[in-house]
Amino acid sequence: MGKRDSSVEEVVKGFSLYIQIIQIIISVALIAIILVQAKGQGGLGGIFGGEGRGVYRTRRGVEKVLFNATIGLAVVFFIISIISVLVA
Numbered sequence: 001m002g003k004r005d006s007s008v009e010e011v012v013k014g015f016s017l018y019i020q021i022i023q024i025i026i027s028v029a030l031i032a033i034i035l036v037q038a039k040g041q042g043g044l045g046g047i048f049g050g051e052g053r054g055v056y057r058t059r060r061g062v063e064k065v066l067f068n069a070t071i072g073l074a075v076v077f078f079i080i081s082i083i084s085v086l087v088a
Contacts, residue, residue, distance in 0.1 A: 015087060016087050019080060019084045022080055023077065026077045026080060027077060030073045030077060033066055033070050
């Protein structure tokens with residue numbers, strides 16, 4: 001039984017490494033997408049409504065794709081984080 005337990009631990013450690021790499025890649029992509037969105041909104045003033053535009057407006061085209069990608073990546077990042085905690 002000792003050999004089997006050590007092989008299971010090696011598999012879990014390898015899986016944990018892949019999960020961490022995936023989590024880093026997703027976090028960098030999420031940061032990049034958020035920065036691209038913030039650039040189009042005028043920086044921090046645009047985030048808090050300082051430009052006089054309404055908070056609620058229709059997203060179209062690339063802006064809509066970026067918005068949906070941000071939500072998707074955030075959900076995937078959350079799920080990967082939970083898996084990472086459970087594996088560790």
